[in-house]
Amino acid sequence: MKEVVVLAHNIRSTHNIGSIFRTCEGLGVKKIFCSGYTPFPTFQGDKRLPHIADKLTRQIAKTSLGAEKIVPFLAIQDITEIINKLKKDGFDIIALEQTPNSVILPKLKTNPNQKIALLLGEEVHGITQNLLKECDYSIEIPMFGQKESFNVSVATGIALYKIICDS
Template sequence: MDNNQLTHDHHQHKNVDHQIVLLCDHVKGPANIGAIFRLADAFQVSEIIFCGTSVDITSNRLKRTARNTQSLVRFHESESILKTLDQLHAESFTSVALEITTKSTPIQDFKNKDLKNMVLIIGDENHGVSDAVLDTVHHTLHIPMYGANSSMNVAQATAIALYALRAS
C-alpha cells in the first residue's frame, strides 16, 4: 500500500456540525493575520472579525502567509470588540476566550458538544485578550504549557484551539 501525499485536488473536505466565528482582539502582525486566514480556511471558520485594528489585506507578508485564503474566508473589521461580542451573544453565540487566567479551563477539558454557534476570541500579540473582554465572555480556556515560557504565538495558539474545538 502506497503512502503518497495527497494533492489539493484529492483532499476531501469535511462537513462541520457547528459554526465558529474568530474574533481578533487587536491582532495586528501581517504574518499572524495571514496564518490566521489560512487556519480559518483549514478549520472552516465562518468569519473572522478584526477588532481594534485595520488589516492591510494588500500586505505582501500577509498574502505570502495566507496563500490566497484571504480571498476565501469571509472577514470584516469592527471598531468595538465589546459591541461586536454583545451582538454575537444576542445571536446565541457562546463566547470562548483563549487566554491563561486564574479561572481559565484547560482546553482539553472544555465540553462543547452541544454548542452550535461559538465565537473564539484571540488576543493581541503582546497583551493577549483584554480584561474588558475577559469580563464579558462565557468561557476562558488555556492551552497547558510545559516549558518556562507562559505564552505562545497567537497563530500557533489559534491552530491548537481550532483543532481542539473542532475535534471535540
C-alpha cells in the first residue's frame, strides 16, 4: 500500500479538519501535518492555553468521531520546511488545487510504491502560488454542476480515495 500523508495548510474550520481526520483514518493515511492556522487536537506537550486547546479538540471531535485520537498528526509552523523534508524522504508533493496545468483526477496515475503528500489549502482562496511552486504537480476534481469546487473535506476524500486505490 502507498505511503500517503496529508498537509493541511490554513484550513480554518474545525469541522473540516475533523472530517479530514476521519477520512484519513478510514483510508489509512499515515500522518496529517497541520500548518498555518489549521486547528489541531490537543497533544502531549501542547503549549496552547488549555481552555483553547480543549475547545478546539471538542469541535474537531464532533466530525472526527474519535479519529483525532487515532491518526498521527504534527502541528508545524513552517509548511515549506516540511515539504522540503518530505521531498528528501522521497515523497511526491501533490497540490489539490485547480490550476492551468493540473491533472484531472480520473487521469491521475500513481504506482503502488509511490510516496505521496497531498497538500490542501484554505477553504476560500486555496493554495498560494508560492506553495504551488513547491509541489511536483497539482490535481483537480472535475465539476459537473454549477459550483466551481467542492468543500475541502469532501474534495480530500475524493482525491485520497483515487490516490490510495489507484495502482
